[in-house]
Amino acid sequence: MEWITKELAQEIVTRTMDIIPYNINVMNEHGVIIGSGEHDRVDHIHDGAMLVIQKQETLIIHHKQAKKLKGVKPGINLPILFQDKMVGVVGITGIPAEVKNYGKLVKMTAEMLLQQAFLLESMQWKERVKEEVMNELLNNASVPHSAIVDRANMIGIDLSIRRVAVIIQLTIKETNQDHHKLRKSIVASLQSVLTEADLLSDFSFPTLVLLKRIHLKEQSWNRSFTLTELTHLQTMLNQHKDITYKIAMGHDSAVVSESFQRAKQTLQTGCALFPEKSLYDYFDMSLPVLLSQLPSKSELQSFFSLLVAQDENGELQETLTSFIEQNGELNRVADSLFIHRNTLRYRLDKIKKLTGKDPKHTKELFELYISMLLYRIQP
Structure with a gap:
């Protein structure tokens, strides 16, 4: 597995060279330079890094030693550790007596950036899996197959929890041009009032899909509690002056895709019959929703x-x-x-x-x- 990419290595170089006035090299676990302030050294073997990898310890290289090693200049080379494993080497070029005091700082910076990159990649992977799971739930008319259940379990999603589909359709005012920033802001606002069991997807932005966990009262869906929770979402959305919105809730069904289809039908019917409203509930609109499925011009x-x-x-x-x-x-x-x-x-x-x-x-x-x-x- 490639722990340190060339992009990350160059970012480590750039960040550290903004702090100290010396050249920085980053080598991978094979001793190849993959990031450097001296770009002509990239992709060359660094014998000093190979020694660090072999000995698993910091190596100070003086001028005489540098002449005997390939691709090496005087300086200090330190192991980059991640999860107690050596994954690369970071080197500072310069007179050892001058640069060795910067060693711990550069090593800490490299390991911190590696940790951040790993966490970001993990979050992105988790989001991709969640999107895959939700897409399966919303579009598959049957119980999700075992592979989807396994993937959901991997990221902590319990598919045995009863959920109702809710569609949040946003309309962005023309005055707002930064849709990416607005998207992040809205999703963050909504997540602040959702529970861990609620699943929110923004892959069809400006339409959001929420699979809302339902609470039971005497083994039946406590619908009024869910409606109260949706009013909290409305409160959060009302704080965003660059949008208007419509929210439509489907029905409680063992098959999520059925609830999602009802939510879509409820949204379409609600907008036609009650354009002044912003929240539509299938339970209150079941008759007009069912009528909307009749052939046109009945x-x-x-x-x-x-x-x-x-x-x-x-x-x-x-x-x-x-x-x-x-x-x-x-x-x-x-x-x-x-x-x-x-x-x-x-x-x-x-x-x-x-x-x-x-x-x-x-x-x-x-x-x-x-x-x-x-x-x-x-x-």
């Missing part, structure tokens, strides 16, 4: 279409909507529309005349409601 849609065609100022549509929202209670409907009850009765009769459906009859009101939903979902 016959049921024709009732409301007839009404729209003869309702130039939209007052009949407004009246029907209020009548449904107020459960047909005439006084409350009239109050919400600021009209007299007689005016309300006139409008309801007109709706019946235009559509052939009487809003005051429960079955026919339901048909009108379905027709209205279909019209708005499938205009």
